[in-house]
Amino acid sequence: MTSIERFIAEISPKRPILLLDADEVLLRFVERLEVHLLTCGYEIRLNSFQLSGNIYRQETGIPAEPLTVKELIAGFFDACSHDVPLVPGVTEALSSLSAPYDIAILSNIPDRCRARREASLRSQGINFPVLSNQGGKGPIVARVAAHHDAPIVFVDDLPPQHKSVAQYAPDIHRVHFVADPRLASMIDKAEHAHVRIDDWPTLTHHLRNHVME
Ligand SMILES: [Mg+2]
Structure with a gap:
């Protein structure tokens, strides 16, 4: 069932x-995701009501590709669903x-x-x-x-x-x-x-x- x-x-x-x-x-969610992404070398800049396009590689300042965003969010759910x-x-x-x-x-x-x-x-x-x-x-x-x-x-x-x-x-x-x-x-x-x-x-x-x- x-x-x-x-x-x-x-x-x-x-x-x-x-x-x-x-x-x-x-x-x-977003608050916790921000903390998690920093540990992966990415940061969120909330320029609009969406995550895609607003997640940046910290080192280069370049926005993450849609596939990377998808992977980062999947990784977040695996690492942080409980927290x-x-x-x-x-x-x-x-x-x-x-x-x-x-x-x-x-x-x-x-x-x-x-x-x-x-x-x-x-x-x-x-x-x-x-x-x-x-x-x-x-x-x-x-x-x-x-x-x-x-x-x-x-x-x-x-x-x-x-x-x-x-x-x-x-x-x-x-x-x-x-x-x-x-x-x-x-x-x-x-x-x-x-x-x-x-x-x-x-x-x-x-x-x-x-x-x-
Ligand atoms: Mg929701």
């Missing part, structure tokens, strides 16, 4: 579901939101890193299932939504993921959330999200109201 099949089997069709991205929603710090306010927020919602973490990480990420979150007090995905999240969200009779909320930092979910599961409430203030300042609300919120206290308030409407 895959992580998604197990989650679907265990949820109650009458309870609201909260599907949370991990990196830049629960976890300070990425939480965004402020997450612990309190999720303990409050687990009353009205069934919560799962829907993360685009390699399958081989899923259990490590789940264990790492658990060690930081975040004890919810981690569902691993590759590519657009719309199809997997649509699978959760099929036959579900209560509201579902999707939270992610990446605009293409909001587009994907809007396409496959249009009825789902979509929150665009960008934890890192530098990244947040570089991007407007995703076109296919319903609302933009960048901090956990405000998001908690919004999500509690959403299921009380």
